[in-house]
Amino acid sequence: MRPSRLDATHDPSLRSWIESANDAATDFPIQNLPFGVFRHDFEERPHIGIAIGDQVLDCLAAARAGCFESLGPVIGDALQSWSLNALFLLGREDARAVRAAASRLLRSDTPEGTLAKAMRETIIVGMDRISMILPAEIGDYTDFYASIFHATNVGRMFRPDAPLLPNYKYVPIGYHGRASSIIASGTTVRRPRGQTKPGEAPPAYGPTHHLDYELEIGAFVCGENALGDTVPVEHAEERIFGLCLLNDWSARDMQAWEYAPLGPFLAKSFATTVSPWVVTLDALEPFRAPAFARPDGDPPPLAYLMDEDDRARGGFAITLEVWLRSAAMRAENAPAVRLSHGSFESMYWTVAQLLTHHSSNGCNMRPGDLLGSGTVSGPEKASRGCLLELTMRGAEPLTLPSGERRAFLADGDEVIFKGWCERKGAVRIGFGECRGEIRAASTAAE
């Protein structure tokens, strides 16, 4: 078994001199310290930042001010670059060193903290004064299908006779996604147009009528393997920098018409939203959980995907929620309504298994590559991670507090994902939000 990575940064008694970080409800206590990239309104140049309470440690400014000098010039340069890719290239070990240094800088009881507090005006910025952008240049984006509940629910709708295909319990099913259309949380999403074929009518091109979200976890890859080399499952977690929330927006009517035989394409590639803060696997260490317990009769993973340690603690206990707020609800000043809640523990494959499978053919995984988990759905109806499942392909529409009904998303709907971890004896940490509002399709001629 791998050694526990619990260290001084996880100590529940740590307090920060940033007061908002000590609030029990914050997603970003000093035990979290996720990485992101932000911009000031007045400046084009992006800065790497670390979230702390409702503030951000400006790593560019802090590195320039010498706060990370003890980590050496290579890490210092990476912290001053325009995206997290350089830090991703350096890998987990160096990222651990940065996180540990940031912890000392932000603690209320360290000499580094005392010095940093004195530089507060230079190295700390309020979240309300910056815009978060994508944390990395994403070379390749891959989306998996790792919830057996989601696969079974969706399969039942499209293939009632064979909901779960014979390969599912052996192959971590995935497909290549589109990297160019990955957007930061808060970016509006235009309703896409595409080909659909409603019933017996001939195919037509127009705005989708079945626009959906998919609640997912994203994993950013760090380090690299040469083309032709594989990543053994026992080393795979060292190639995952951290996790975020991910909304794999989907146009179900387009998907149904286009997906055979080569899989989803334009039904997905119009937009994918990620939350801005990458929560490191190190921060998630206190929230490890056993991998999903395969029911009796399910085959064990093949040897290349099998790691006893991974079965014992390869899961992460992340609570996930989907919230929706329609334009009418906003107009009435009504709050968003929760549509579902589930846990990342329900996934059939661990994040390590996804990465190992991806590289098992020798595919080179590069720093900044993004893996989507696939829709996180659990066994209960309340934990279904997309409208397709929640409304049974629109047959059982939801009723919102405003009285509106939703089979799929309407223009003006805002979808908000939340995710967090809590456990007795540990300080709660969170992912922040992954948010997107639907705007109407363009008025281009059809």
Next chain:
Amino acid sequence: MRPSRLDATHDPSLRSWIESANDAATDFPIQNLPFGVFRHDFEERPHIGIAIGDQVLDCLAAARAGCFESLGPVIGDALQSWSLNALFLLGREDARAVRAAASRLLRSDTPEGTLAKAMRETIIVGMDRISMILPAEIGDYTDFYASIFHATNVGRMFRPDAPLLPNYKYVPIGYHGRASSIIASGTTVRRPRGQTKPGEAPPAYGPTHHLDYELEIGAFVCGENALGDTVPVEHAEERIFGLCLLNDWSARDMQAWEYAPLGPFLAKSFATTVSPWVVTLDALEPFRAPAFARPDGDPPPLAYLMDEDDRARGGFAITLEVWLRSAAMRAENAPAVRLSHGSFESMYWTVAQLLTHHSSNGCNMRPGDLLGSGTVSGPEKASRGCLLELTMRGAEPLTLPSGERRAFLADGDEVIFKGWCERKGAVRIGFGECRGEIRAASTAAE
């Protein structure tokens, strides 16, 4: 109808002061002038080059020497960059200006040519003295399925009851591919490992036994459209910089087991080879052809994919060949053997239609994105563009001149694609070669 783009650069009477460019058999006469990126052995920095006979115009050196000064500093900077992405960003019009300037520089009867010839030692380098690398940083790679003959042949093997799915004649079917594993011609390809399920046996992980090539044309995207904007079909060709040869290596046994329901994944992502020279659509202008004539009864393309001009001249008459040379043939000094020959004219969808469809949901297409056509197969058996089709999934193995039999590729096999255009009244132009040799799977424990 769009104006003909035939201009002085296509004049069949043009001769170059590079003698090898005047050889009737060269792929790279002065009427071609494709773009690529090369490296000297002694230098890390890549140079943009333009092929001419068996020589290359070193655009970095030529720009530094002032040869492109008349085109202005923006184009000059792009020609001195490390890849073609900057030129792709500028777009077709600027690329036309570069090609026209290169034509004048390399002609034997212009003042520019006289000056350039005097600088020959500085601005010209022999192909035998350089290594070609990937022409661009490829952001996203998409592979289509645009040959109805390929789709029908393959469909018949996997779905005898429904070889061609109902969406095929409406939707230019495609899927997102893997960008990281795209490699330059000449790079060896390691036989991948993966999950397969032979017959009734349980699934197992090991080297593929059904390794195949796929003969394709690649198209490099230039310019950009914002996320949410579409590219009308009548403007689509202005977003295609040029074409290359592309080998979409495929592991058929892995593909058969993994592809449902989300499409091909690890069966493809271990390697994709592209030829190094990007032949511009401008150079291909004399070889335009009508789009594929849909048989009576086939539906016309939907309006967003319909352009009269595209039907009239959206095809390109490119002859394509696949050659193979086994290790035994190399040992005997035997030449490669031709396995198939076909034409890009047989494609059901034009390159313009592929790009327009791809952006029809608002997907942003970035400079350097690569579109694969899908396997180019024609109606005759001799024009089938992969072994899966040629050998009927291995049931009818080929016999090589060496006496060896091939159902699929063996270690040591070298696969060579060739492509060229010829037509009465025009000078023949070619694509060069797309070449890759199979090396054995790694010896990592299974």
